[in-house]
Amino acid sequence: MLTPEELTEIQAELARYEQKRGGCIEALKTVQRHRGWISDETLAELADFLEMTPAELGSVSTFYNLLFRKPVGRHVILVCTSVSCWVMGMGDLLEHIEKKLGINLGETTADGRFTLLPNVCLGACDRAPVLMIDSDLYGDPDVKTIDEILAGYV
Amino acid sequence: MDHPLTANIRPGEGPPDIEAYGKAGGYRALQKVLKEADPKGLIQTVMDSHLRGRGGAGFPTGRKWSFVPPGDRAAHPVYFIINADEMEPGTFKDRLLLEGNPHLLIEGTIIGAYAIQADIAYIFLRQEYTLAKRSCSRAIARAYERGYLGKNILGSGYSLELYLHTSAGRYICGEETALLNALEGRRAIPRAKPPFPPVTGLWGKPTIVNNVETICNVPIIVEHGADRFRELSRSVDGGTKLYGVSGRVKRPGLWELPMGATIREILEEHAGGMRDGFKLRGIIPGGASTDFLAADQLDVKMDFDSVAAAGSRLGTGTMIILDDRTCPVGMVLNLIRFFARESCGWCTPCREGLPWLARILEAIENGEGRPRDLDILRRHTGLLAPGHTFCALAPGAVEPLQSALTLFEEDFNRHIRENRCPWRK
Ligand SMILES: Cc1cc2nc3c(=O)[nH]c(=O)nc-3n(C[C@H](O)[C@H](O)[C@H](O)COP(=O)(O)O)c2cc1C
Ligand code: SF4
Ligand code: FES
Numbered sequence: 063m064l065t066p067e068e069l070t071e072i073q074a075e076l077a078r079y080e081q082k083r084g085g086c087i088e089a090l091k092t093v094q095r096h097r098g099w100i101s102d103e104t105l106a107e108l109a110d111f112l113e114m115t116p117a118e119l120g121s122v123s124t125f126y127n128l129l130f131r132k133p134v135g136r137h138v139i140l141v142c143t144s145v146s147c148w149v150m151g152m153g154d155l156l157e158h159i160e161k162k163l164g165i166n167l168g169e170t171t172a173d174g175r176f177t178l179l180p181n182v183c184l185g186a187c188d189r190a191p192v193l194m195i196d197s198d199l200y201g202d203p204d205v206k207t208i209d210e211i212l213a214g215y216v
Numbered sequence: 217m218d219h220p221l222t223a224n225i226r227p228g229e230g231p232p233d234i235e236a237y238g239k240a241g242g243y244r245a246l247q248k249v250l251k252e253a254d255p256k257g258l259i260q261t262v263m264d265s266h267l268r269g270r271g272g273a274g275f276p277t278g279r280k281w282s283f284v285p286p287g288d289r290a291a292h293p294v295y296f297i298i299n300a301d302e303m304e305p306g307t308f309k310d311r312l313l314l315e316g317n318p319h320l321l322i323e324g325t326i327i328g329a330y331a332i333q334a335d336i337a338y339i340f341l342r343q344e345y346t347l348a349k350r351s352c353s354r355a356i357a358r359a360y361e362r363g364y365l366g367k368n369i370l371g372s373g374y375s376l377e378l379y380l381h382t383s384a385g386r387y388i389c390g391e392e393t394a395l396l397n398a399l400e401g402r403r404a405i406p407r408a409k410p411p412f413p414p415v416t417g418l419w420g421k422p423t424i425v426n427n428v429e430t431i432c433n434v435p436i437i438v439e440h441g442a443d444r445f446r447e448l449s450r451s452v453d454g455g456t457k458l459y460g461v462s463g464r465v466k467r468p469g470l471w472e473l474p475m476g477a478t479i480r481e482i483l484e485e486h487a488g489g490m491r492d493g494f495k496l497r498g499i500i501p502g503g504a505s506t507d508f509l510a511a512d513q514l515d516v517k518m519d520f521d522s523v524a525a526a527g528s529r530l531g532t533g534t535m536i537i538l539d540d541r542t543c544p545v546g547m548v549l550n551l552i553r554f555f556a557r558e559s560c561g562w563c564t565p566c567r568e569g570l571p572w573l574a575r576i577l578e579a580i581e582n583g584e585g586r587p588r589d590l591d592i593l594r595r596h597t598g599l600l601a602p603g604h605t606f607c608a609l610a611p612g613a614v615e616p617l618q619s620a621l622t623l624f625e626e627d628f629n630r631h632i633r634e635n636r637c638p639w640r641k
Binding site for chain 1: 293302303304305306307308310311342343344345346347377379381382383384385386387398399400401402403404418419460461462463464468469470500504534536537538539542546547550551554558
């Protein structure tokens with residue numbers, strides 16, 4: 063069931079669009095903010111509320127890479143795999159992170175702490191290589207600082 | 217007034233609040249526009265300023281605005297949209313403006329919206345710009361409190377609502393018609409054109425989409441006049457430009473310079489030249505979907521016409537540097553992989569062609585390339601050319617590839633001849 067809190071937030075968003083479905087991405091993001099990810103059940107309820115079919119809303123939800131249709135870890139790491147970061151050595155940094163966490167890109171640690179995802183250019187190429195953890199941006203961390211940074215997310 | 221876009225930006229200090237922005241002359245241009253009450257004259261001023269779009273395509277801004285059917289002939293609501301989706305690899309200029317001085321963008325948005333008599337405006341912001349989200353939402357709230365937004369703005373009779381929409385990822389959302397579909401709560405697939413958005417845009421209504429940097433120039437034009445704005449430039453395009461450099465240079469960064477500054481000036485004076493031990497091999501002048509320029513093309517002026525004459529595009533004006541210790545084939549592979557992953561999948565040449573290119577480049581990079589692979593790569597640069605696809609993603613994707621095949625031909629050949637990447641240890 064969508065909670066009253068979620069419904070209030072979604073209603074507020076819908077007012078900003080000419081048609082109800084315009085707010086569906088914000089609505090999906092709202093439930094994801096509360097639940098971490100968007101399950102089939104949640105999607106169906108939300109579709110009902112937005113007067114869309116589950117198939118329609120599902121097709122929207124699978125298009126956007128930051129909408130999660132599978133459970134993710136408590137913290138999501140977005141690794142920039144675009145060109146400036148590649149030139150500046152993201153390859154080695156990523157390898158270190160993968161080894162450290164014991165997972166590959168696209169996977170979640172067994173303890174549910176981190177999900178590691180590739181991302182397009184994070185728009186901070188002058189600080190390359192760049193990654194984001196949740197809503198925090200980190201530019202050019204070396205192997206030692208990245209270990210300390212990761213330790214800060216429990 | 218050499219740096220009108222960045223004069224009030226203090227990196228590390230947070231953006232000026234509405235009082236500080238006002239003290240520095242902010243929202244004066246808006247008051248002027250509302251007092252003059254001449255949307256047509258305003259569009260003419262922007263045309264006279266020679267402002268061209270900073271989102272990549274360089275379309276003249278005033279001309280774009282003039283395509284919106286005027287007055288009662290337009291179906292309302294009319295929409296004005298700021299493209300703050302900045303995801304072009306190598307591009308980090310709009311971030312500075314969004315985080316550093318949101319009121320400049322908001323003032324420009326209100327003025328632009330007024331020019332086309334829009335009823336509703338959106339800032340379409342990529343989700344990962346979390347700091348920008350905070351700075352923009354706060355600034356929008358303050359602008360409403362001061363009566364710069366909402367009903368009957370400053371008693372002028374003109375009303376405008378401005379909403380911040382944060383997106384949910386995908387590079388293709390930056391393509392303006394894909395952006396419209398995203399705002400309608402659909403998959404962000406570009407639309408067939410024509411009809412063009414100024415006539416049939418969001419929800420079928422007249423819509424203008426402009427880049428963040430483009431619109432930040434608008435209050436400057438209004439305040440100082442079209443003539444003064446043109447004088448800021450060293451080229452036929454008006455104004456200044458945010459130029460950026462990333463890669464193995466001494467000081468990667470972003471600088472506001474007269475439009476038409478040379479690559480040499482940007483690279484050597486501002487970015488400090490190459491890092492010790494690295495040599496310049498090539499320059500991607502304006503984000504991932506522009507052709508490589510050669511290391512000896514440093515005197516090319518970074519304005520739309522000059523970069524085009526040199527064989528590439530100004531694009532977003534943020535350069536990516538290829539150094540001699542980085543494999544050009546590997547770099548092109550990274551670019552093509554990016555475009556293959558970000559293809560929306562609507563048209564066959566892009567959906568099927570880009571992954572094919574990525575596989576071939578991967579084979580060459582892994583030492584498994586064959587001589588005829590280069591012909592296949594070359595043929596594709598034609599197959600994915602403008603006119604064969606619904607949007608500019610695929611044609612943009614093959615720009616760095618086609619130029620790399622010429623500029624770095626010997627490097628491609630060497631990979632195939634030696635069955636290995638010479639840069640790999
Ligand atoms: C694949 C693709 C991605 C784009 N991404 C952006 C973007 O992130 N930001 C942007 O301003 N323009 C982007 N554009 C260009 C827009 O389609 C459009 O031309 C631009 O927003 C118009 O604004 P301007 O006239 O002020 O430059 C993109 C174009 C394509 C084909
Ligand atoms: S060129 Fe690619 S991204 Fe553009 S519409 Fe076609 S498939 Fe989609
Ligand atoms: S390429 Fe990584 S932040 Fe731009």
